Amino acid sequence: MKTIPNAHKRRWRSMRLVAGGLVLALALAACADEDAEVDDPGTDIDDADDPDVDIDDGVEGEEGDDGEAAPADSGDSLLNTVQDRGAVVCGVNDAVPGFGLTTEDGDFEGFDIDFCRAIAAAVIGDADAVELIPLTAEARFTALQSGEIDVLVRNTTWTAARDGGEGGAFTLPTFYDGQGMMVRADSGISSIDDMEGAAICVLSGTTTELNLETEMASRGLSYEAATFEDNDTLQEAFIADRCDGWTSDRSQLAAIRSAFPDGPDSVSVLDEVISKEPLGPAVRDGDSQWLDAVNWTVIATMIGEEFGVDSSNVNDLVESVDVDEQPALARFLGVAGFDPGLGLPEDFAVQVISQVGNYAEIFERNVGPDTGLGLEREQNALYTDGGLHYPPPY
Amino acid sequence: MTTTDPATRTSEPAATPPSGGPTGMAWVRENLFPDVWNSLLTLTLGPLLAWGVYALGRFLFVTGRWEIITVNLTTLMVGRFPRDQLFRLWIAIAILAVVIGLALGVANSVARAAAVESGDDYHRPWHEPIRRFGPPVTLLIVMGVFVRTATPLLLLAAALGLAAVAYRLGRMIPIRRRGQVNLVVILGVIGAQLAITGFDGVPRSVWGGLLLTIYFTVGALLFAFPLGVAVALGRRSSLPVVRGTCMVYIEFFRGMPLVVLLFTGWLVLPFFLPPQFPTPDIVTRAMVILVLFTSAYVAEIVRGGLQGLPRGQREAAQALGLSPWKQTRLIILPQALRSVIPALVGQAISLFKDTTLVLAVGLTELLQVARIIPGQEDFRGQGLFAETLIFVSLIYWVGSYWMSRESQRLEAKLGVGER
Numbered sequence: 001m002k003t004i005p006n007a008h009k010r011r012w013r014s015m016r017l018v019a020g021g022l023v024l025a026l027a028l029a030a031c032a033d034e035d036a037e038v039d040d041p042g043t044d045i046d047d048a049d050d051p052d053v054d055i056d057d058g059v060e061g062e063e064g065d066d067g068e069a070a071p072a073d074s075g076d077s078l079l080n081t082v083q084d085r086g087a088v089v090c091g092v093n094d095a096v097p098g099f100g101l102t103t104e105d106g107d108f109e110g111f112d113i114d115f116c117r118a119i120a121a122a123v124i125g126d127a128d129a130v131e132l133i134p135l136t137a138e139a140r141f142t143a144l145q146s147g148e149i150d151v152l153v154r155n156t157t158w159t160a161a162r163d164g165g166e167g168g169a170f171t172l173p174t175f176y177d178g179q180g181m182m183v184r185a186d187s188g189i190s191s192i193d194d195m196e197g198a199a200i201c202v203l204s205g206t207t208t209e210l211n212l213e214t215e216m217a218s219r220g221l222s223y224e225a226a227t228f229e230d231n232d233t234l235q236e237a238f239i240a241d242r243c244d245g246w247t248s249d250r251s252q253l254a255a256i257r258s259a260f261p262d263g264p265d266s267v268s269v270l271d272e273v274i275s276k277e278p279l280g281p282a283v284r285d286g287d288s289q290w291l292d293a294v295n296w297t298v299i300a301t302m303i304g305e306e307f308g309v310d311s312s313n314v315n316d317l318v319e320s321v322d323v324d325e326q327p328a329l330a331r332f333l334g335v336a337g338f339d340p341g342l343g344l345p346e347d348f349a350v351q352v353i354s355q356v357g358n359y360a361e362i363f364e365r366n367v368g369p370d371t372g373l374g375l376e377r378e379q380n381a382l383y384t385d386g387g388l389h390y391p392p393p394y
Numbered sequence: 395m396t397t398t399d400p401a402t403r404t405s406e407p408a409a410t411p412p413s414g415g416p417t418g419m420a421w422v423r424e425n426l427f428p429d430v431w432n433s434l435l436t437l438t439l440g441p442l443l444a445w446g447v448y449a450l451g452r453f454l455f456v457t458g459r460w461e462i463i464t465v466n467l468t469t470l471m472v473g474r475f476p477r478d479q480l481f482r483l484w485i486a487i488a489i490l491a492v493v494i495g496l497a498l499g500v501a502n503s504v505a506r507a508a509a510v511e512s513g514d515d516y517h518r519p520w521h522e523p524i525r526r527f528g529p530p531v532t533l534l535i536v537m538g539v540f541v542r543t544a545t546p547l548l549l550l551a552a553a554l555g556l557a558a559v560a561y562r563l564g565r566m567i568p569i570r571r572r573g574q575v576n577l578v579v580i581l582g583v584i585g586a587q588l589a590i591t592g593f594d595g596v597p598r599s600v601w602g603g604l605l606l607t608i609y610f611t612v613g614a615l616l617f618a619f620p621l622g623v624a625v626a627l628g629r630r631s632s633l634p635v636v637r638g639t640c641m642v643y644i645e646f647f648r649g650m651p652l653v654v655l656l657f658t659g660w661l662v663l664p665f666f667l668p669p670q671f672p673t674p675d676i677v678t679r680a681m682v683i684l685v686l687f688t689s690a691y692v693a694e695i696v697r698g699g700l701q702g703l704p705r706g707q708r709e710a711a712q713a714l715g716l717s718p719w720k721q722t723r724l725i726i727l728p729q730a731l732r733s734v735i736p737a738l739v740g741q742a743i744s745l746f747k748d749t750t751l752v753l754a755v756g757l758t759e760l761l762q763v764a765r766i767i768p769g770q771e772d773f774r775g776q777g778l779f780a781e782t783l784i785f786v787s788l789i790y791w792v793g794s795y796w797m798s799r800e801s802q803r804l805e806a807k808l809g810v811g812e813r
Contacts, residue, residue, distance in 0.1 A: 134756045146660075
């Protein structure tokens with residue numbers, strides 16, 4: 001963290017120098033004299049210029065300090081900025097099926113995209129008021145810190161390092177994933193313990209690779225990792241018997257299995273979960289009002305499911321709900337005159353659910369059994385259905 | 395595979411082959427089996443080459459699953475550009491067709507006038523247009539294969555028609571009005587962009603595909619070349635401050651990898667801009683970086699050209715009593731630039747391909763679209779990367795090859811290396 005602002009300052013200085021030089025160059029290009037005779041004294045004067053540059057540096061340094069502190073704690077929450085701007089800027093993934101992908105019609109679709117739209121519906125009242133910026137895994141937290149994006153919704157696992165050093169603040173997880181292991185059904189492997197000396201295919205540069213190492217070490221097994229850049233080349237290697245196991249997030253494995261060329265029954269996903277992968281939106285650290293707004297948008301989709309409110313009945317319910325008989329529902333729908341002080345419009349939950357849907361709808365639409373991924377709810381069900389979603393009360 | 399070097403062909407039109415050269419078998423004997431070693435080489439490489447052509451042809455026409463291109467053609471062209479706003483793009487294309495047609499028409503009449511003045515018999519060989527426009531036309535035909543409805547083809551034909559009409563008009567414009575035509579072209583280019591972004595239009599952040607690639611290439615070239623020339627002149631200035639700053643500029647931007655510069659402009663810039671100051675959008679920032687980066691290289695290329703000029707040229711210009719600005723503009727620059735055309739075009743081609751790097755800053759240019767679409771529901775897990783990558787390589791190749799052809803034409807016209 002410390003080195004980055006200094007680097008900026010240095011860059012800023014050089015840029016200033018260069019910009020100034022350019023203006024001069026343009027202005028004086030007319031007088032450019034190509035006679036070489038004056039070159040020698042010129043070199044000396046060039047050196048004499050340097051103190052000038054240093055003085056400039058000092059001044060810039062102070063200015064830089066002011067500027068650097070400003071974006072993080074300027075008192076104004078990002079919530080106001082976003083509302084004034086009239087658009088939420090989300091950092092997303094553009095190449096993960098089910099979570100964020102460009103369709104043939106040039107639309108962005110996916111589970112994460114829907115949560116970004118939900119945030120826009122809650123904060124601005126229009127689910128289409130989003131600007132989606134595709135990010136690589138490496139650039140995502142830098143983009144979040146620099147303020148290039150308002151919220152990161154890019155199948156990001158909530159970890160201590162990301163919450164701490166990388167300056168993110170996570171909401172409730174929107175999706176509980178876990179790393180699993182897929183093997184060929186006829187391989188005779190029924191547990192990871194059977195995989196002594198096995199070759200395991202894994203995507204490079206992901207936490208998956210690291211988790212695999214940890215898991216195998218803790219079980220005292222030796223293995224050989226074969227790393228690949230993308231799932232398609234990995235799949236070809238797996239089909240060609242270059243590895244015995246394929247480890248990835250269980251949601252991804254389920255999707256791959258359902259579309260496996262030799263049929264879903266030719267491969268099986270082992271029961272063991274190698275790592276916990278709670279995926280959720282993240283915002284920049286130190287802006288609790290904005291974090292609350294995003295967090296309660298996520299919670300609202302889950303409460304919607306809990307109360308049985310979905311996009312088809314939400315508007316009727318707003319009309320028909322009885323404040324005395326169903327006070328909790330009435331508060332949630334914003335018709336009870338109750339303001340929790342989140343800085344969100346009273347009817348934000350109604351906007352989210354009518355424009356995007358409740359959690360069940362978002363899940364079914366993007367990753368549910370009828371989609372290409374074909375995932376069951378399992379741990380992503382409400383606590384009442386045996387899942388892990390336990391939304392705080394509104 | 396004997397090919398005549400195109401450069402020699404264009405620059406030496408006198409060297410036409412003697413009529414009635416070796417025929418059929420004689421040619422084969424002479425070129426493929428002149429002696430034992432060459433025969434061996436032919437027998438080894440021939441089948442390899444044939445197999446390569448067969449494998450490629452088989453992939454292109456038999457095993458390749460090209461449906462992914464058909465379905466995603468619009469996405470490859472414009473990325474996530476809203477489909478209900480595509481009419482804006484067509485308006486922009488129409489405007490550009492008119493101004494480019496006009497400009498080419500005027501250029502043609504200028505060339506004619508120059509030819510008449512110098513007493514040359516100005517005529518074009520009949521095959522020149524085919525050679526010039528062959529690659530882009532091939533690309534259009536390939537795209538035509540993948541297009542699902544006739545509408546884009548009809549609109550494209552209409553745009554070409556407009557360009558042809560404008561070309562005729564341009565040839566009728568008197569040469570002394572050239573300045574005004576230049577102005578019209580600049581206004582047209584600005585207007586074309588406004589037609590897309592203005593009037594509640596489509597912000598550039600959602601542009602993508604080939605549209606974004608071309609936008610970056612053309613935009614960066616338009617700004618980088620003048621800037622590069624200015625910096626090159628500044629680098630040769632006798633004023634130490636000017637020379638120093640130009641040197642720092644060149645060394646700084648040449649010394650940084652383009653990706654680092656792009657990342658800096660994207661992620662670091664917001665840190666040191668005051669919060670009240672609106673950060674320019676990412677497309678602008680990427681464009682500025684591309685311009686700064688390219689202009690540093692252009693400056694060094696142009697400096698090479700400047701240094702290659704005999705000093706007598708400047709002295710002769712001074713002897714004529716021209717002002718320093720006129721010396722540079724009329725005597726020095728035309729000669730210096732002419733001699734570095736190959737390197738400048740090389741830089742342009744390299745910029746065209748470097749635009750792929752903007753995918754690092756979250757922009758969905760052509761290559762990124764090709765990387766994304768195999769993940770779509772209908773194509774997932776089928777490994778269709780070969781198809782999409784071959785398709786975009788064709789586009790990049792046609793663009794680069796076309797630029798190189800045009801540069802050869804320009805060199806021939808200006809007599810590079812002959813005088």
